[in-house]
Amino acid sequence: xxxxxxISPGSDKPIYVQIVEQISEAVAKNELATGDKLPAVRKxxxxxxxxxxxxxxxxxxxxxAKLVTTKTGSGTFVSDPKLYSRDAADINMLxxxxxxxxxxxxxLGLKGGDLAAMFRDRxxxxxxxxxxxxKKK
Amino acid sequence: xxxxxxISPGSDKPIYVQIVEQISEAVAKNELATGDKLPAVRKxxxxxxxxxxxxxxxxxxxxxAKLVTTKTGSGTFVSDPKLYSRDAADINMLxxxxxxxxxxxxxLGLKGGDLAAMFRDRxxxxxxxxxxxxKKK
DNA sequence: AAAAGCGTATTAGTATTCTTAGTACATTAT
DNA sequence: ATAATGTACTAAGAATACTAATACGCTTTT
Numbered sequence: 293x294x295x296x297x298x299i300s301p302g303s304d305k306p307i308y309v310q311i312v313e314q315i316s317e318a319v320a321k322n323e324l325a326t327g328d329k330l331p332a333v334r335k336x337x338x339x340x341x342x343x344x345x346x347x348x349x350x351x352x353x354x355x356x357a358k359l360v361t362t363k364t365g366s367g368t369f370v371s372d373p374k375l376y377s378r379d380a381a382d383i384n385m386l387x388x389x390x391x392x393x394x395x396x397x398x399x400l401g402l403k404g405g406d407l408a409a410m411f412r413d414r415x416x417x418x419x420x421x422x423x424x425x426x427k428k429k
Numbered sequence: 430x431x432x433x434x435x436i437s438p439g440s441d442k443p444i445y446v447q448i449v450e451q452i453s454e455a456v457a458k459n460e461l462a463t464g465d466k467l468p469a470v471r472k473x474x475x476x477x478x479x480x481x482x483x484x485x486x487x488x489x490x491x492x493x494a495k496l497v498t499t500k501t502g503s504g505t506f507v508s509d510p511k512l513y514s515r516d517a518a519d520i521n522m523l524x525x526x527x528x529x530x531x532x533x534x535x536x537l538g539l540k541g542g543d544l545a546a547m548f549r550d551r552x553x554x555x556x557x558x559x560x561x562x563x564k565k566k
Numbered sequence: 567a568a569a570a571g572c573g574t575a576t577t578a579g580t581a582t583t584c585t586t587a588g589t590a591c592a593t594t595a596t
Numbered sequence: 597a598t599a600a601t602g603t604a605c606t607a608a609g610a611a612t613a614c615t616a617a618t619a620c621g622c623t624t625t626t
Contacts, residue, residue, distance in 0.1 A: 320531070402515075410527070418531055
C-alpha cells in the first residue's frame, strides 16, 4: 500500500498531530480496517523525513485513544472497534467538544436546526464507508 | 450585573481561553444580548486578579470572531448577530471541526445516527434560549 | 481643558511544547 | 543469529504560548 500520510510544514498543527488526525480519519472511514498494520515507526519516519520519535509519539497517542494496538517486536495494528470500551470520560469529552462547536455555530448566526442538519450531512459522508455498514445502492 | 466569569487555575486551558469560552457561551445562550457592554479590561482583570493584557487578549479573540465590537475609549460591546457576515472561511472552519468531532465519535464506536442524534439533543439545550426564539411552554 | 475610563501597542520574561538526536533495551519474526 | 519491531531514556535546541509591565492614544465625563 502506498503511503497516504503527508505532512505540511506550513501547518499550524504539530507533525505528530497531523499523523494522528490522518490515521484517525482513515480508521473512521474504514480506509484502514481492523487488523491492518501501520507502517513501522522507522520506516514512516524515513519516508516523511522526520525523527522516528515523532512517529512514535503519534502512535502512542493513537494507542491511548484505543485506536490501535501495539505489539512490541511485531508492529502496530488497527484495533477491533467491537472491543472499544468507551467509558463516561470519553462521552463527556465528546459532549464538551460538541457544546463548544454548537456555541461557535450559533454565534456565527446559524440556527440550531441548520447546525444539526449540517452535522448530520457531514456524518453521512463518513457513514457511507463506516464500520459494519454498507453503502446503499 | 454581577460577574459571572470565573477562572480555574487548575484548568489545562489558558486564562484567556477560559474567558473567551465563557463569554462565547453566554452570547450563544443569549445571556448576553446585542449591545451589552462587557466589563472594562482593567476592571475585569482586577476582579479576576490577573493581568489586564490577558483580558485584552480574550477580547481581541472575541472581536476577531466577530462576537464583539470594540470602540477604543468607549468599551467592548456584544455585536449584532444580524450583521454577521459569515464567509466561506467561517463555514469551512466549522465543517472541519465537525469532521474532527465525527471522526472521534465514530472511532469511539458510536454509530453515525447516534452521533447525529446526540448532537441534535445538545443543540436543543442551547436553542431553548437562542436568539430570536422563545422556549415553548 | 482636565480628568477619568477605555482599548491598544510594545517589550520582555517565563514556561511549555515540539522536534531532533543518540543510545539502549526487550520482544518478535525470519 | 539476525533483522525488524516498539519502547525508554536523556539531552538539547528551537519555536511557540502565556502572562506581565509599561506606556500610548482615543472617548467620555466633568
